[in-house]
Amino acid sequence: MAMAALRKEGRRFAPLxxxxxxxxxxxxxxxxxxxxxxxxxxxxxxQVVRNRMKSVRNIQKITKAxxxxxxxxxxxxxxRAENSRGLWQPFTALLGDTPSVNVKKNVIVTxxxxxxxxxxxxxxxxxxxRALHKINSGPDTQCKYVVLGEKGKAQLIRDSKKDIELIxxxxxxxxxxxxxxxxxxxxxxxxxxxxxxxxxxxKFQSVVSFLPTxxxxxxxxxxxxxxxxxxxxxDLDSYEIEGGETKSEVLQNLAEFQFSCVMFNAVLxxxxxxxGARMSAMDSSSRNAGDMLDRLTLxxxxxxxxxxxxxLIEIISGASALEG
Amino acid sequence: MASTAAVPFWRSAGxxxxxxxxxxxxxxxxxxxEPHKAEAINREKVHFxxxxxxxxxxxxxxxxxxxxxx
Numbered sequence: 001m002a003m004a005a006l007r008k009e010g011r012r013f014a015p016l017x018x019x020x021x022x023x024x025x026x027x028x029x030x031x032x033x034x035x036x037x038x039x040x041x042x043x044x045x046x047q048v049v050r051n052r053m054k055s056v057r058n059i060q061k062i063t064k065a066x067x068x069x070x071x072x073x074x075x076x077x078x079x080r081a082e083n084s085r086g087l088w089q090p091f092t093a094l095l096g097d098t099p100s101v102n103v104k105k106n107v108i109v110t111x112x113x114x115x116x117x118x119x120x121x122x123x124x125x126x127x128x129x130r131a132l133h134k135i136n137s138g139p140d141t142q143c144k145y146v147v148l149g150e151k152g153k154a155q156l157i158r159d160s161k162k163d164i165e166l167i168x169x170x171x172x173x174x175x176x177x178x179x180x181x182x183x184x185x186x187x188x189x190x191x192x193x194x195x196x197x198x199x200x201x202x203k204f205q206s207v208v209s210f211l212p213t214x215x216x217x218x219x220x221x222x223x224x225x226x227x228x229x230x231x232x233x234x235d236l237d238s239y240e241i242e243g244g245e246t247k248s249e250v251l252q253n254l255a256e257f258q259f260s261c262v263m264f265n266a267v268l269x270x271x272x273x274x275x276g277a278r279m280s281a282m283d284s285s286s287r288n289a290g291d292m293l294d295r296l297t298l299x300x301x302x303x304x305x306x307x308x309x310x311x312l313i314e315i316i317s318g319a320s321a322l323e324g
Numbered sequence: 325m326a327s328t329a330a331v332p333f334w335r336s337a338g339x340x341x342x343x344x345x346x347x348x349x350x351x352x353x354x355x356x357x358e359p360h361k362a363e364a365i366n367r368e369k370v371h372f373x374x375x376x377x378x379x380x381x382x383x384x385x386x387x388x389x390x391x392x393x394x
Contacts, residue, residue: 164377169385174369179346183370186342191376249331253341260342 046307049300053293060289066117067282074207074275077176081204081268087261088215095223095258103195103222106136106143107165109188109263111201111270112152114169119277121202121270122151124212129156129200132214133163136198146188148267165192172271178260181267185260195222197259201266202273208280210273215266217259220252 110129112122129145129152137143144165147153153167168184188197197217202210334344353364375385 161377162379167375167377167382167385168372170371170373173371175366177367177369179349179368180370180372182342182346184372186340187374189340189342249335256341257345 046300046303049296049303053296053300056289056293056296060286060293063282063286063289067279067286070275070279070282074272074279077268077272077275078204080176081265081272084261084265084268088258088265091254091258091261095218095254103218104141105193105195106132106141107146107188107192107194107197108132108136108143109146109197109199109266110148110152110156111199111266112147112149112155113270113274114150114172115274116151117278117281118274119281121210121212121273121277122149122155125200125202125270126152126155128212128214130160132198132200133160144192146192148184171267176267176271178264181264182260185256185263189256189259195219199262199266201270202277204269204272204276207276210277215262217262218255220248220255223251223255224248 108129110125112125133143133145143163145156145160145163146166146168147156147164148168148171150169153169156164166188168187171180171184174180196219199215199217201213201215203213205211335341339347350368353361353368356364373385376383
Protein backbone atom coordinates (compact mmCIF):
# COMPACT_ATOMS: atom_id res chain seq x y z
CA MET A 1 0.00 0.00 0.00
CA ALA A 2 2.65 2.41 1.02
CA MET A 3 4.89 1.51 -1.88
CA ALA A 4 2.11 1.95 -4.38
CA ALA A 5 1.25 5.29 -2.87
CA LEU A 6 4.89 6.39 -2.94
CA ARG A 7 5.31 5.29 -6.51
CA LYS A 8 2.15 6.94 -7.74
CA GLU A 9 2.14 10.18 -5.83
CA GLY A 10 5.79 10.69 -5.08
CA ARG A 11 4.79 13.74 -3.10
CA ARG A 12 4.15 13.90 0.59
CA PHE A 13 5.69 10.99 2.35
CA ALA A 14 5.16 11.76 6.01
CA PRO A 15 1.38 11.55 6.30
CA LEU A 16 1.08 8.64 3.93
CA UNK A 17 3.62 6.41 5.50
CA UNK A 18 1.76 5.70 8.67
CA UNK A 19 2.32 1.96 8.94
CA UNK A 20 3.84 0.20 5.97
CA UNK A 21 3.94 -3.14 7.67
CA UNK A 22 4.61 -6.25 5.62
CA UNK A 23 1.05 -7.52 5.59
CA UNK A 24 -0.15 -4.51 3.66
CA UNK A 25 2.77 -4.83 1.31
CA UNK A 26 1.91 -8.39 0.50
CA UNK A 27 -1.67 -7.48 -0.10
CA UNK A 28 -0.64 -4.95 -2.68
CA UNK A 29 1.89 -7.10 -4.45
CA UNK A 30 -0.56 -9.99 -4.78
CA UNK A 31 -3.43 -7.85 -6.00
CA UNK A 32 -3.88 -8.57 -9.70
CA UNK A 33 -4.97 -5.05 -10.65
CA UNK A 34 -1.74 -3.46 -9.48
CA UNK A 35 0.59 -3.39 -12.38
CA UNK A 36 3.56 -2.33 -10.30
CA UNK A 37 4.15 -5.87 -9.07
CA UNK A 38 7.73 -6.81 -9.51
CA UNK A 39 11.11 -6.39 -8.00
CA UNK A 40 11.77 -3.08 -9.71
CA UNK A 41 9.15 -1.29 -7.58
CA UNK A 42 10.94 -1.29 -4.26
CA UNK A 43 14.22 0.13 -5.38
CA UNK A 44 12.48 2.89 -7.33
CA UNK A 45 10.54 4.10 -4.34
CA UNK A 46 13.57 4.32 -2.10
CA GLN A 47 15.28 6.15 -4.94
CA VAL A 48 12.59 8.80 -4.92
CA VAL A 49 12.99 9.35 -1.20
CA ARG A 50 16.72 9.42 -1.54
CA ASN A 51 16.60 12.12 -4.22
CA ARG A 52 14.33 14.16 -2.11
CA MET A 53 16.66 13.85 0.85
CA LYS A 54 19.58 14.96 -1.24
CA SER A 55 17.82 18.08 -2.44
CA VAL A 56 16.61 18.98 1.03
CA ARG A 57 20.12 18.56 2.36
CA ASN A 58 21.47 20.90 -0.33
CA ILE A 59 18.86 23.49 0.48
CA GLN A 60 19.79 23.27 4.14
CA LYS A 61 23.42 23.92 3.34
CA ILE A 62 22.55 26.90 1.18
CA THR A 63 20.29 28.49 3.76
CA LYS A 64 22.92 28.00 6.45
CA ALA A 65 25.48 29.74 4.24
CA UNK A 66 23.06 32.60 3.56
CA UNK A 67 22.52 32.99 7.26
CA UNK A 68 26.26 33.32 7.88
CA UNK A 69 26.61 35.86 5.10
CA UNK A 70 23.72 37.89 6.48
CA UNK A 71 25.20 37.76 9.96
CA UNK A 72 28.53 39.10 8.79
CA UNK A 73 26.90 41.87 6.74
CA UNK A 74 24.76 42.76 9.71
CA UNK A 75 27.75 43.17 11.97
CA UNK A 76 29.38 45.55 9.49
CA UNK A 77 26.35 47.73 9.03
CA UNK A 78 24.98 47.77 12.54
CA UNK A 79 27.78 49.93 13.88
CA ARG A 80 27.20 52.52 11.18
CA ALA A 81 23.47 52.57 11.72
CA GLU A 82 23.84 53.18 15.42
CA ASN A 83 26.34 55.93 14.80
CA SER A 84 24.10 57.59 12.27
CA ARG A 85 21.36 57.99 14.84
CA GLY A 86 23.32 60.88 16.22
CA LEU A 87 22.84 62.78 12.96
CA TRP A 88 19.16 63.43 13.22
CA GLN A 89 18.62 63.54 16.94
CA PRO A 90 19.62 67.21 17.21
CA PHE A 91 17.20 67.97 14.42
CA THR A 92 14.36 66.35 16.23
CA ALA A 93 15.30 68.21 19.37
CA LEU A 94 15.27 71.46 17.44
CA LEU A 95 12.50 71.14 14.94
CA GLY A 96 10.38 68.38 16.43
CA ASP A 97 8.93 65.38 14.69
CA THR A 98 5.24 65.92 14.26
CA PRO A 99 3.48 63.12 12.49
CA SER A 100 0.14 64.70 13.20
CA VAL A 101 0.81 67.80 11.17
CA ASN A 102 -1.98 68.75 8.84
CA VAL A 103 -0.74 69.52 5.38
CA LYS A 104 -2.00 69.47 1.86
CA LYS A 105 0.67 67.62 -0.01
CA ASN A 106 2.02 64.53 1.61
CA VAL A 107 4.69 62.37 0.13
CA ILE A 108 5.31 58.95 1.60
CA VAL A 109 8.82 57.62 1.11
CA THR A 110 8.80 53.86 1.48
CA UNK A 111 12.14 52.21 2.03
CA UNK A 112 12.37 48.53 1.14
CA UNK A 113 15.01 46.08 0.07
CA UNK A 114 16.07 45.05 -3.39
CA UNK A 115 16.60 41.40 -2.61
CA UNK A 116 14.11 38.97 -1.20
CA UNK A 117 14.22 36.11 1.28
CA UNK A 118 14.21 38.55 4.14
CA UNK A 119 11.08 37.68 6.06
CA UNK A 120 8.18 40.06 6.39
CA UNK A 121 9.82 43.45 6.73
CA UNK A 122 8.94 44.70 3.26
CA UNK A 123 5.31 43.73 3.69
CA UNK A 124 5.08 45.60 6.98
CA UNK A 125 6.59 48.72 5.45
CA UNK A 126 4.15 48.62 2.57
CA UNK A 127 1.24 48.01 4.93
CA UNK A 128 2.16 51.05 7.00
CA UNK A 129 2.60 53.17 3.88
CA ARG A 130 -0.84 52.21 2.68
CA ALA A 131 -2.34 53.00 6.05
CA LEU A 132 -0.64 56.40 6.07
CA HIS A 133 -1.94 57.04 2.60
CA LYS A 134 -5.45 56.29 3.72
CA ILE A 135 -5.20 58.50 6.77
CA ASN A 136 -3.78 61.37 4.83
CA SER A 137 -5.88 61.45 1.73
CA GLY A 138 -8.89 63.59 2.19
CA PRO A 139 -10.89 65.91 -0.06
CA ASP A 140 -8.25 68.59 -0.36
CA THR A 141 -5.10 66.73 0.49
CA GLN A 142 -2.93 64.81 -1.86
CA CYS A 143 -0.74 61.89 -1.09
CA LYS A 144 2.00 60.41 -3.27
CA TYR A 145 4.56 57.63 -2.98
CA VAL A 146 8.27 57.56 -3.56
CA VAL A 147 9.55 54.02 -3.43
CA LEU A 148 13.10 52.89 -2.76
CA GLY A 149 13.82 49.25 -3.49
CA GLU A 150 12.46 46.55 -5.75
CA LYS A 151 10.35 44.71 -3.23
CA GLY A 152 8.36 47.73 -2.24
CA LYS A 153 7.92 48.64 -5.88
CA ALA A 154 6.51 45.22 -6.70
CA GLN A 155 3.95 45.44 -3.94
CA LEU A 156 2.89 49.03 -4.43
CA ILE A 157 2.58 48.77 -8.19
CA ARG A 158 -0.28 46.37 -7.80
CA ASP A 159 -2.82 48.78 -6.43
CA SER A 160 -1.36 52.27 -6.14
CA LYS A 161 0.00 52.82 -9.62
CA LYS A 162 -1.32 56.30 -10.11
CA ASP A 163 0.01 57.58 -6.85
CA ILE A 164 3.62 56.71 -7.42
CA GLU A 165 5.90 59.59 -8.14
CA LEU A 166 9.46 58.22 -8.24
CA ILE A 167 11.04 54.81 -7.93
CA UNK A 168 14.67 54.23 -7.04
CA UNK A 169 16.38 50.87 -7.14
CA UNK A 170 19.84 49.30 -7.14
CA UNK A 171 20.84 51.21 -4.07
CA UNK A 172 23.15 48.71 -2.52
CA UNK A 173 25.56 48.12 -5.32
CA UNK A 174 28.24 50.06 -3.52
CA UNK A 175 28.63 50.30 0.17
CA UNK A 176 25.96 52.60 1.57
CA UNK A 177 27.37 56.04 2.17
CA UNK A 178 26.09 59.46 2.95
CA UNK A 179 26.90 60.87 -0.46
CA UNK A 180 24.66 58.39 -2.20
CA UNK A 181 21.77 58.96 0.13
CA UNK A 182 22.13 62.69 -0.11
CA UNK A 183 22.05 62.54 -3.90
CA UNK A 184 18.86 60.49 -3.58
CA UNK A 185 17.40 63.03 -1.21
CA UNK A 186 18.36 65.78 -3.59
CA UNK A 187 16.57 64.03 -6.43
CA UNK A 188 13.46 63.69 -4.36
CA UNK A 189 13.60 67.33 -3.35
CA UNK A 190 13.97 68.47 -6.91
CA UNK A 191 11.35 66.26 -8.48
CA UNK A 192 8.58 66.09 -5.97
CA UNK A 193 6.52 68.85 -4.51
CA UNK A 194 5.74 68.27 -0.92
CA UNK A 195 4.62 69.91 2.26
CA UNK A 196 5.47 67.01 4.47
CA UNK A 197 7.56 63.94 3.83
CA UNK A 198 6.83 60.80 5.74
CA UNK A 199 9.62 58.28 5.61
CA UNK A 200 8.58 54.71 6.39
CA UNK A 201 11.29 52.25 7.31
CA UNK A 202 12.09 49.42 9.72
CA LYS A 203 14.04 50.55 12.71
CA PHE A 204 16.56 48.10 13.99
CA GLN A 205 15.97 47.33 17.67
CA SER A 206 17.84 44.05 17.93
CA VAL A 207 18.69 41.09 15.77
CA VAL A 208 15.23 39.64 16.15
CA SER A 209 13.06 42.71 16.46
CA PHE A 210 12.43 45.39 13.85
CA LEU A 211 9.98 48.17 14.46
CA PRO A 212 8.30 49.79 11.50
CA THR A 213 8.71 53.53 12.04
CA UNK A 214 7.69 56.77 10.42
CA UNK A 215 9.81 59.87 10.44
CA UNK A 216 8.23 63.14 9.37
CA UNK A 217 10.16 65.92 7.72
CA UNK A 218 8.42 69.16 6.93
CA UNK A 219 9.14 71.51 4.11
CA UNK A 220 10.50 74.91 5.07
CA UNK A 221 7.25 76.75 4.46
CA UNK A 222 5.37 74.48 6.76
CA UNK A 223 8.05 74.79 9.39
CA UNK A 224 7.58 78.51 9.25
CA UNK A 225 3.88 78.16 9.58
CA UNK A 226 4.29 75.93 12.58
CA UNK A 227 6.80 78.22 14.14
CA UNK A 228 4.41 81.14 13.84
CA UNK A 229 1.84 79.01 15.60
CA UNK A 230 4.15 78.54 18.51
CA UNK A 231 5.01 75.35 20.23
CA UNK A 232 8.34 73.64 20.04
CA UNK A 233 9.36 75.08 16.71
CA UNK A 234 8.46 78.57 17.88
CA ASP A 235 11.51 78.56 20.10
CA LEU A 236 13.70 78.94 17.06
CA ASP A 237 13.71 82.66 17.58
CA SER A 238 15.46 82.29 20.85
CA TYR A 239 18.51 80.84 19.09
CA GLU A 240 21.17 83.05 17.69
CA ILE A 241 21.74 81.99 14.10
CA GLU A 242 24.91 82.61 12.23
CA GLY A 243 25.17 82.46 8.52
CA GLY A 244 21.87 83.07 6.85
CA GLU A 245 20.39 86.50 6.68
CA THR A 246 16.80 85.63 7.00
CA LYS A 247 15.10 83.05 9.09
CA SER A 248 13.38 81.52 6.12
CA GLU A 249 16.65 80.85 4.42
CA VAL A 250 18.14 79.22 7.46
CA LEU A 251 15.01 77.14 7.80
CA GLN A 252 15.26 76.06 4.22
CA ASN A 253 18.84 74.90 4.62
CA LEU A 254 18.00 73.15 7.85
CA ALA A 255 15.01 71.41 6.39
CA GLU A 256 16.97 70.08 3.44
CA PHE A 257 19.79 68.89 5.61
CA GLN A 258 17.35 67.33 8.02
CA PHE A 259 15.76 65.40 5.21
CA SER A 260 19.11 64.13 4.05
CA CYS A 261 20.19 63.03 7.54
CA VAL A 262 16.93 61.35 8.32
CA MET A 263 17.05 59.51 4.99
CA PHE A 264 20.57 58.35 5.69
CA ASN A 265 19.61 56.95 9.03
CA ALA A 266 16.46 55.39 7.64
CA VAL A 267 18.29 53.66 4.80
CA LEU A 268 20.95 52.29 7.13
CA UNK A 269 18.43 51.06 9.68
CA UNK A 270 16.39 49.41 6.99
CA UNK A 271 19.46 47.67 5.64
CA UNK A 272 20.26 46.41 9.15
CA UNK A 273 16.73 45.17 9.59
CA UNK A 274 16.90 43.48 6.21
CA UNK A 275 20.02 41.55 7.14
CA GLY A 276 18.65 40.64 10.54
CA ALA A 277 15.36 39.46 9.08
CA ARG A 278 17.19 37.46 6.45
CA MET A 279 19.28 35.85 9.17
CA SER A 280 16.27 34.73 11.14
CA ALA A 281 14.39 33.66 8.02
CA MET A 282 17.30 31.54 6.82
CA ASP A 283 17.76 30.16 10.30
CA SER A 284 14.18 28.96 10.57
CA SER A 285 14.41 27.67 7.03
CA SER A 286 17.46 25.53 7.84
CA ARG A 287 15.74 24.27 10.93
CA ASN A 288 12.69 23.31 8.89
CA ALA A 289 14.91 21.61 6.36
CA GLY A 290 16.53 19.67 9.19
CA ASP A 291 13.13 18.54 10.47
CA MET A 292 12.08 17.53 7.01
CA LEU A 293 15.29 15.57 6.60
CA ASP A 294 14.61 13.68 9.84
CA ARG A 295 11.15 12.74 8.71
CA LEU A 296 12.39 11.69 5.31
CA THR A 297 15.12 9.56 6.87
CA LEU A 298 12.55 7.74 8.98
CA UNK A 299 10.41 7.17 5.92
CA UNK A 300 13.36 5.94 3.95
CA UNK A 301 14.38 3.46 6.60
CA UNK A 302 10.86 2.18 7.04
CA UNK A 303 10.46 1.75 3.30
CA UNK A 304 13.74 -0.02 3.02
CA UNK A 305 13.00 -2.39 5.89
CA UNK A 306 9.51 -3.05 4.59
CA UNK A 307 10.85 -4.03 1.20
CA UNK A 308 13.45 -6.35 2.73
CA UNK A 309 10.80 -7.97 4.91
CA UNK A 310 8.54 -8.40 1.91
CA UNK A 311 11.22 -10.19 -0.02
CA LEU A 312 11.97 -12.46 2.90
CA ILE A 313 8.32 -13.31 3.33
CA GLU A 314 7.92 -14.06 -0.34
CA ILE A 315 10.92 -16.34 -0.32
CA ILE A 316 9.72 -18.12 2.80
CA SER A 317 6.17 -18.54 1.57
CA GLY A 318 7.46 -19.69 -1.78
CA ALA A 319 9.68 -22.23 -0.03
CA SER A 320 6.89 -23.43 2.21
CA ALA A 321 4.56 -23.72 -0.79
CA LEU A 322 7.08 -26.00 -2.43
CA GLU A 323 7.32 -28.21 0.63
CA GLY A 324 3.77 -28.40 1.71
CA MET B 325 7.54 85.45 3.09
CA ALA B 326 9.73 85.94 0.07
CA SER B 327 13.31 86.59 0.98
CA THR B 328 14.36 89.76 -0.74
CA ALA B 329 17.75 89.57 0.88
CA ALA B 330 20.51 88.24 -1.34
CA VAL B 331 20.33 84.49 -1.44
CA PRO B 332 23.70 82.79 -1.41
CA PHE B 333 25.21 82.21 -4.82
CA TRP B 334 24.59 78.52 -4.82
CA ARG B 335 20.95 78.86 -4.06
CA SER B 336 20.46 81.23 -6.95
CA ALA B 337 22.35 78.83 -9.18
CA GLY B 338 19.72 76.20 -8.49
CA UNK B 339 21.58 74.01 -6.02
CA UNK B 340 20.11 72.83 -2.81
CA UNK B 341 21.94 72.90 0.48
CA UNK B 342 22.55 69.21 0.12
CA UNK B 343 24.37 69.61 -3.19
CA UNK B 344 26.35 72.49 -1.76
CA UNK B 345 27.51 70.51 1.26
CA UNK B 346 28.37 67.52 -0.93
CA UNK B 347 30.60 69.66 -3.11
CA UNK B 348 32.30 71.10 -0.05
CA UNK B 349 32.82 67.62 1.35
CA UNK B 350 34.30 66.53 -1.95
CA UNK B 351 36.77 69.40 -1.79
CA UNK B 352 37.78 68.43 1.73
CA UNK B 353 38.23 64.81 0.71
CA UNK B 354 40.48 65.79 -2.13
CA UNK B 355 42.72 67.62 0.32
CA UNK B 356 43.61 64.47 2.19
CA UNK B 357 46.91 62.72 1.84
CA GLU B 358 47.34 59.48 0.06
CA PRO B 359 46.26 56.43 2.10
CA HIS B 360 43.31 58.24 3.60
CA LYS B 361 42.42 59.83 0.33
CA ALA B 362 41.72 56.54 -1.41
CA GLU B 363 39.48 55.40 1.42
CA ALA B 364 37.64 58.66 1.44
CA ILE B 365 37.08 58.61 -2.31
CA ASN B 366 35.72 55.12 -1.82
CA ARG B 367 33.16 56.52 0.55
CA GLU B 368 31.83 58.78 -2.12
CA LYS B 369 30.66 56.36 -4.73
CA VAL B 370 27.10 56.76 -5.90
CA HIS B 371 25.04 54.31 -7.87
CA PHE B 372 21.31 53.96 -8.19
CA UNK B 373 18.65 53.94 -10.82
CA UNK B 374 15.74 56.36 -10.79
CA UNK B 375 12.56 56.19 -12.75
CA UNK B 376 9.94 58.87 -12.66
CA UNK B 377 6.31 57.84 -12.94
CA UNK B 378 3.69 59.88 -14.70
CA UNK B 379 0.04 58.92 -14.49
CA UNK B 380 0.78 55.39 -13.48
CA UNK B 381 3.29 54.76 -16.24
CA UNK B 382 7.00 54.48 -15.64
CA UNK B 383 9.30 56.53 -17.74
CA UNK B 384 12.63 55.20 -18.84
CA UNK B 385 14.87 54.74 -15.82
CA UNK B 386 18.04 56.77 -15.68
CA UNK B 387 21.03 55.42 -13.90
CA UNK B 388 23.04 57.89 -11.89
CA UNK B 389 26.37 56.45 -11.31
CA UNK B 390 29.94 57.40 -10.77
CA UNK B 391 31.12 54.04 -11.97
CA UNK B 392 30.68 53.55 -15.70
CA UNK B 393 28.44 50.69 -16.68
CA UNK B 394 30.69 47.72 -17.23
